[in-house]
Amino acid sequence: MDLSYLRPLFAGDGPWASVYLDATSDERSPGPGIDARWQTLAGHLTSQGADPGTVAAIGEAIRGHPRRPGRHGLAIFASGGRVVLAEPLDTPPAAGLAVWAPLPHAMPLVAQREMATARADRSRDESERAVAEENTRAAVADQNTRAALARFGAGPHAGGLAEVVVSLRDGRVEQVLLVDDPSSTDRLWIGPGDPRLIASEPGALSAAGVRPVEVRADAALLRAVVGTGAGLLLIGPDDLDLPHGIGAILHDDDPPDPA
Known part of the structure; x- marks a missing residue:
């Protein structure tokens, strides 16, 4: 598993704001929109002691993140008034999450990226070739797990x-x-x-x-x-x-x- 994309998160000391947001912007979707969902999470960060500059930086990153069709999520990590990493999620989180802590809460991102890798091609292309490639990738992952065990x-x-x-x-x-x-x-x-x-x-x-x-x-x-x-x-x-x-x-x- 390649974790090099996480290095910027551990290059300095915190505290860190970690946000997992349903970034779906389809107006036909039920429930609150992305801005309302963010405001709820921003309130959670503030109540945990996050500084206003860091909360504002996350809000700007959310507003500036390219919109895309379909259901998806966004993981954002910020510290000291600066967003260090913003990663799209193929699947929105089951519930929004906002954590203010000494270290970034990155394990949910790692777990979802691991799952997304196995199904990436099929989500883009339901052809027989894509299904075969997904099955091959799953078989390789299973072999690697068995070998490690x-x-x-x-x-x-x-x-x-x-x-x-x-x-x-x-x-x-x-x-x-x-x-x-x-x-x-x-x-x-x-x-x-x-x-x-x-x-x-x-x-x-x-x-x-x-x-x-x-x-x-x-x-x-x-x-x-x-x-x-x-x-x-x-x-x-x-x-x-x-x-x-x-x-x-x-x-x-x-x-x-x-x-």
Whole structure:
């Protein structure tokens, strides 16, 4: 999975506004229009403490984003009064989402891009060739998943949140295997700047003279994956029995020491 497009989101410190918006502009569609949907989300950001400049920058980006026919969405990430990334979504979010947090909430974008890749050609062309290409792509993805699961079981690996965090901090992760769970309440702690400043307990960072900041676990993990150059594979909950739905394939044979 290519995550290079996320690098600008982790190049500096936050806080960050992350917005997932139904950008459908068809006037025949029921419910509020795009401006009304944005105003609701803008209110959510403001109530969470977002600064007016950042909220205004997102509003300008939404108004300036090219309209297109059909149902679709938009993911926008902004900080310090500037929009850093605006990505169209093939499918609008089931519900609008606006988050103000120390890290960007990018996992929903990653998950949707992964799903969209498998069905992109078919959505544009229902020909037999497009269907065949989609089936081939799905088969390749399935083979890659099976290969990764086999490597996880046969070689050096980390299982569970604490072990994976230590391995990411030590730069020993080749690929993270993650069950995407938007409802997860898992939390981790990070430090500024270096993506390897990640811990499952705040004391691990405090002992190193780093002020720990509590964040969503998936946000911290994504920052560490992008920053260390590790790979990421989203798997199904039944693919592998993993504590907290996470494991990692490691570069070496040294087992991690949980912290």
